[in-house]
Amino acid sequence: MICQNLVEELEEAYTLITVVEEEMVENAKKLDLSLAEVHMLQAIGKNKEKGRTISELAAERYITLSSxxxxVNKLARKGYVLKTKAQRDGRVVYARLTEQGERVDRLYRRFHQSLAHNMVEGFSEEEKQVLLxxxxRLNNFLQHRIEKMEASK
Structure with a gap:
């Protein structure tokens, strides 16, 4: 029975996430950004000092280097990202957030932090560890599925 309840909760969570993401898309449009661009800004924002290489971003987002x-070029044109070449190897390009990009990143990170805080509010440390x-495990399952899909291409 717990498994069926879990399936139902996952389905409901997926539906609600879709609704929230659609609202986030509407908010992002006001900033002239797509949701995919917001996700890219968040990925870039994980290393504010140095920035992230194109290769790192491609691996993390499961997309091609050319994508x-x-x-990144589009985000740079819009003023959200600054591109710099590595000093040792000019072929390596780093993407860093501009002040404008950091504002967007902070906005969406606050939402994610609020979500996480709300999920574990009132949980014991043991319950938090079980949820984590x-x-x-969910992430591992999904990563494995992505790898299988990539391998079958």
């Missing part, structure tokens, strides 16, 4: 290059382990 990342196109996205479950989400880790």
């Amino acid at each position: 990342v290059t196109i996205a 382990k479950g989400i880790g």
Whole structure:
């Protein structure tokens, strides 16, 4: 029975996430950004000092190098990202957030932090660890599915 309840909760969560993401898309449009661009800004924002390489971003987002290059170039034109070449190897390009990009990143990170805080509010440390382990397993399952899909292409 717990498994069926879990399936129902996951389905409901997926539906609600879709609704929230659609609202986020509407908000992002006001900033002249797509949701994919917001996600790219968040990925870039994970290393504010140094920035992230195109290769790092492609691996993290499960997309091609050329797709990342196109996205980063577009975000740079819009003023959200600054591109710099590595000093040692000019072929390596780093993407860093501009002040404008950091504002967008902060806005969406606050939402994610609020979501996480709300999920564990009132949980014991043990319950938090169980939830974290479950989400880790979900992520591993999804990563494995992505790898299988990529391998079958």
